[in-house]
Amino acid sequence: MVDQEITKVQELIYTTKVEAVMAPDVIVVSPSMSMTQVKELMRKRRIAGAPVADGDKVLGMLGTTEVMTAMEAGKMDSVASENMVTDVKIVSKDAYLVEVINLLGREGFPRLPVEDQDGKLVGILTTGTVIKALLHQMEISYQQREAERLQRYRASHIFQDIISDDTSLVLRYIVDDKDFANAGKASSMIKKSLQRVGVLPSIVRRVAVAVYEAEMNLVIHTDVGGEIIVDIRRERVHISAVDHGPGIEDLEQVLRPGYSTAPEWIRDMGFGAGMGLSNIKRCADTMKILSTRGGGTRLDIIFLLNQDSPG
Amino acid sequence: MRIRELLEVLQGKVLVENHGLDEEIPLGGAADLMSDVLAFATEGTVLMTGLTNPQVVRTAEMAGINVIVFVRDKKPPPETIELARDSGMTLVSTAYTMYEACGRLYAAGLPGRGRIKIENGSW
Numbered sequence: 001m002v003d004q005e006i007t008k009v010q011e012l013i014y015t016t017k018v019e020a021v022m023a024p025d026v027i028v029v030s031p032s033m034s035m036t037q038v039k040e041l042m043r044k045r046r047i048a049g050a051p052v053a054d055g056d057k058v059l060g061m062l063g064t065t066e067v068m069t070a071m072e073a074g075k076m077d078s079v080a081s082e083n084m085v086t087d088v089k090i091v092s093k094d095a096y097l098v099e100v101i102n103l104l105g106r107e108g109f110p111r112l113p114v115e116d117q118d119g120k121l122v123g124i125l126t127t128g129t130v131i132k133a134l135l136h137q138m139e140i141s142y143q144q145r146e147a148e149r150l151q152r153y154r155a156s157h158i159f160q161d162i163i164s165d166d167t168s169l170v171l172r173y174i175v176d177d178k179d180f181a182n183a184g185k186a187s188s189m190i191k192k193s194l195q196r197v198g199v200l201p202s203i204v205r206r207v208a209v210a211v212y213e214a215e216m217n218l219v220i221h222t223d224v225g226g227e228i229i230v231d232i233r234r235e236r237v238h239i240s241a242v243d244h245g246p247g248i249e250d251l252e253q254v255l256r257p258g259y260s261t262a263p264e265w266i267r268d269m270g271f272g273a274g275m276g277l278s279n280i281k282r283c284a285d286t287m288k289i290l291s292t293r294g295g296g297t298r299l300d301i302i303f304l305l306n307q308d309s310p311g
Numbered sequence: 312m313r314i315r316e317l318l319e320v321l322q323g324k325v326l327v328e329n330h331g332l333d334e335e336i337p338l339g340g341a342a343d344l345m346s347d348v349l350a351f352a353t354e355g356t357v358l359m360t361g362l363t364n365p366q367v368v369r370t371a372e373m374a375g376i377n378v379i380v381f382v383r384d385k386k387p388p389p390e391t392i393e394l395a396r397d398s399g400m401t402l403v404s405t406a407y408t409m410y411e412a413c414g415r416l417y418a419a420g421l422p423g424r425g426r427i428k429i430e431n432g433s434w
C-alpha cells in the first residue's frame with residue numbers, strides 16, 4: 001500500500017504540469033512599495049513572499065528574509081526594488097512538475113513565479129501549492145480506485161456463486177405520486193445497484209435515463225403512484241413500471257415525440273416536454289406499453305447485457 | 312476543456328466540488344427543460360441551466376452529467392446543494408446569462424452535440 005502510494009506520487013510528478021499545481025492568484029508587490037507596506041501586505045494576506053512585478057513582468061522576489069534584513073538595517077522606508085532578490089528563476093506553466101520540483105525547497109528557491117507562453121505572470125509555485133495539489137489528485141485517484149473496486153467486486157459475485165438453472169435478482173421500488181422531493185430516488189438506487197451487479201457503464205446509463213423517465217411519469221401522470229420492478233438476469237435487465245392510475249386512451253398519440261398532457265406547473269419545473277416515452281424507446285432494446293383508460297398502465301422495458309446496442 | 316478553464320472563461324464560482332479541476336469536459340449543452348437533458352445529453356456533458364431545483368441534480372445524475380453551471384447568478388436552494396453533495400455532482404455558478412455563458416464556452420473551443428434529428432426516434 002505504502003509502496004503503491006509512493007509510485008503514485010512519482011507518477012503524478014511525471015505527468016502533472018506546473019499549471020495544475022501552481023496557485024493561480026498571485027499576490028504581487030509593485031517595485032515602488034515601501035518595505036513597511038510589503039511587510040503589512042505579507043501579514044494581511046498570510047504569505048511568506050511574493051514576486052516584485054511591473055505589470056506582468058517579474059523583476060525580482062521578496063520574502064520574509066528580505067523584510068527582516070531591511071528591518072535590521074532600519075531601511076523599512078526604502079522601496080521593494082532596492083531590497084528584492086534579483087536572481088529569479090521563472091518557470092513555464094507548461095513544464096512538467098518533474099522538471100521544476102528540484103528548484104524548490106531548502107536548497108533552491110522558496111517560490112517560483114510561473115509564466116505563460118507570452119511571458120505573462122500567471123501563477124506561483126511553492127512546496128505548499130505542490131503538496132496541496134498532489135494530495136488533491138491522490139484523493140481523486142483514490143475515489144476512482146474505489147469506484148473501480150466496487151465494479152470489480154460485483155461482477156462475478158451473484159450470478160456465478162449461486163447455482164441454479166437461471167438466477168434472477170428482483171428489486172422493487174415504490175414511487176409516490178406528486179412526491180417531487182423524492183422523485184428520482186428509485187432511479188438513483190437502481191443505477192447504483194446495477195453498477196454494483198456489474199452492468200457495463202454504457203448500459204447503466206441507458207437504463208438510468210429510461211427508468212428515470214418512467215419514474216417521473218408515475219410521479220407526474222398518475223394520481224396514485226406506482227411500483228418499479230427490476231428483474232436482473234445474467235443476460236438482461238427487465239424493468240416494469242406499473243400503476244393503477246388513469247391509464248392512457250390513445251397509445252399511438254402518447255408515443256409521438258412532443259405530445260404531453262402535463263400541466264403548466266410541471267412544465268415550469270422543466271418536465272413535460274412529451275419526450276419521455278420516445279426517449280425510453282430509444283434507450284431500451286425493447287419497450288412495450290399496455291394501458292386501458294381507467295385501468296392503469298404497465299410499461300415493460302428490456303436491456304440486453306451482452307452487447308451494447310443503442311444510445 | 313478542463314473544468315479549470317471553464318471556470319476561467321465563465322468567471323465562475325464552484326459551489327460544490329466533487330471533481331478535480333483538471334478533469335476534462337468533452338461537451339457542453341444548455342437546457343431549462345429536463346426532458347431535453349435526458350434526451351440529448353451524452354456522458355460527461357456540462358449542463359448550463361437557469362433552473363435550480365433539486366430535480367436538476369437528479370436529472371443530471373441520471374444523464375451521466377458531472378458538472379452543472381447555474382447561469383445569471385442564480386443561487387440554488389440548500390436542498391439542491393445537499394443533493395449535489397450526496398450524489399457527487401459539481402455545481403458552478405456564473406454571472407453570465409445563458410446565451411453568453413454558452414457563447415463564451417463555445418468560442419473557447421468547447422463543442423456541442425451538433426445537429427439532432429428526431430424523426431425516427433434514434434437520435
Ligand SMILES: Nc1ncnc2c1ncn2[C@@H]1O[C@H](COP(=O)(O)OP(=O)(O)O)[C@@H](O)[C@H]1O
Binds near residue numbers: 218221254260271
Ligand atoms: N403512467 C402513465 N399514466 C397515464 N398517462 C401516462 C403515463 N405515462 C405517460 N402518460 C401519458 O403519456 C404522455 C407522454 O408521456 P411522455 O412521453 O413521458 O411525456 P411527458 O411525461 O413529458 O408528458 C403524458 O403526457 C401522459 O399523457
Ligand SMILES: [Mg+2]
Binds near residue numbers: 213
Ligand atoms: Mg414523461
